[in-house]
Amino acid sequence: MxxxxxxxxxxxxxxxxxxxxxxxxxxxxxxxxxxxxxxxxxxxxxxxxxxxxxxxxxxxxxxxxxxxxxxxxxxxxxxxxxxxxxxxxxxxxxxxxxxxxxxxxxxxxxxxxxxxxxxxxxxxxxxxxxxxxxxxxxxxxxxxxxxxxxxxxxxxxxxxxxxxxxxxxxxxxxxxxVGATPVPPGPRPSVWADIGSGLRYARTQPALLSLLTLFAVINLSGATLAVALPLLVTETLGQPAATYGLYLTAMNVGILGGGALMGAVRVRRRGLAILGSLFAAGLLGYLPLALSREVGVGLVAVLLIDGLAMVSNVLYPAWVGTHVPDGYRGRVFGLTSLVGYSLVPVGFAVAGAAAGTLGPPPALLGAGFLLMTVAGLGLLVPALRRLE
Known part of the structure; x- marks a missing residue:
């Protein structure tokens, strides 16, 4: 219900x-x-x-x-x-x-x-x-x-x-x-002290900090796609605005397909799955979208980008729900929300400047290489490689 x-x-x-x-x-x-x-x-x-x-x-x-x-x-x-x-x-x-x-x-x-x-x-x-x-x-x-x-x-x-x-x-x-949220016995510290202890907890968790970094990169790349895609379709490719609607439809198909797949296939090595999805989104999504002038290639590219994004969108909160103690879980999700909210204006500003100065294809190339680079560096972080 x-x-x-x-x-x-x-x-x-x-x-x-x-x-x-x-x-x-x-x-x-x-x-x-x-x-x-x-x-x-x-x-x-x-x-x-x-x-x-x-x-x-x-x-x-x-x-x-x-x-x-x-x-x-x-x-x-x-x-x-x-x-x-x-x-x-x-x-x-x-x-x-x-x-x-x-x-x-x-x-x-x-x-x-x-x-x-x-x-x-x-x-x-x-x-x-x-x-x-x-x-x-x-x-x-x-x-x-x-x-x-x-x-x-x-x-x-x-x-x-x-x-x-x-x-x-x-x-x-x-x-x-559902039972009431467990509250530790004794007097509670102030809410500001709780915020501070939550931030201190996050600083001591290498896997969590690494995942938040990946989350930030995904948001920045997504902002670039949101800003550059309509310009790519209408200006670079010279297509009518209606064609942009086809790209949005392909993205929605990718989201639904990726979500259905994540609901059907249980992932054991979550860290490797997230890193692999980021690298694949850059290599198979952003790069072909930026380099090809064929609408069909672009439609497949955006479908893959949004479908692969569902891997981290599902696995990250599932990991928090199973590995972060219940007493810190709300504060970890609050920190995640802060990262997401903060990057909305920042991401759009950076993406707008890049697309306006360099053009949509270079901006999308940059987003793709950023995802691939961060995914490659993530393999060097033991906490991410071993994430389950």
Missing amino acids: LWGAQTFSGLGDGIFRVAQVALLLRLTGSAAALSGLLLTAVLPGIALALLGGALADRVDRRRLLVGANTVRGLLMAAFAGLALADAVQLWHLYALALLYGGVSALANPAFDALLPALVPRERLQEAQALFLLGDNVAAILGPALGGLLLALAGAGGAAAVNALSFGVLVAGLLSLR
Whole structure:
């Protein structure tokens, strides 16, 4: 039930995202305002990720998630009321993005840390793949349904559906039969002390630090792909914008195929699998995409890139869930979120500068060689080679 509720909630987010952008463009018609809105949604994740991780290790995770998703649902319901009354102003959109992003940043580490308590240790990889598949199916279908719902019921209807999806998610969380998050006896240190102890724990774990480094490189390469691909298709290849849609479809097929494969095949040597997927993504994905001028080659390349990305996206949280002590798990996922959130603006800025200065093919070549180099260096790290 939780998987279905989480997927439906992700679908609601995708539906609302279309309405959110449409409202902003109707109010301003400004690309700068849209960039500001996207940045506003990311900033709380940078500011609050570590705090969210510490909370996930201090309080009952299920209760934290119930409270956070109740707040998100109420925020969305209030916004739906404003939209249905045609009373939305620009500051409402920014305020919603800030509050919604903040609550999400506080809640996300708790969900990641809770999942290992719901399934047997030996089935965690399959569970991670299943939830990730649900998230990606929602990300694919949500915007399409959002466009349809926007035409039929307006932005208020889209927001109302998203509010309803949080009610479904809260019901799914309440239905769980899971023990309370264990809390050490005696007086607890402050939350800031917990954040500090979590960072000190991470510094003593070579495998974790190596995986976080790989995660950062994957995010930087992904940002390069997101920025350079539309320019490559329309400018370098001279294709119509509709062809870019084919590339996005191929990427989605890769995501779904990679997720299904990771759910079906149990991986024992996780470190080697992650390093191998990075090297293969660079060699078989980024390099052909940059060097070939054939659309067919490019479609296969992006399919492989996103399919191979699912290897690390599934195996990393599965490794954390099985190897990091429960008392530190929330803080490790909070640190992971911080790395991911922080690299969004940095990655897009670097990728934009590289693609704008050198052109899309050199930028993609650089991303491919970066992945291959880091994967090769990773083989020199014993903690990564032996990762299981």
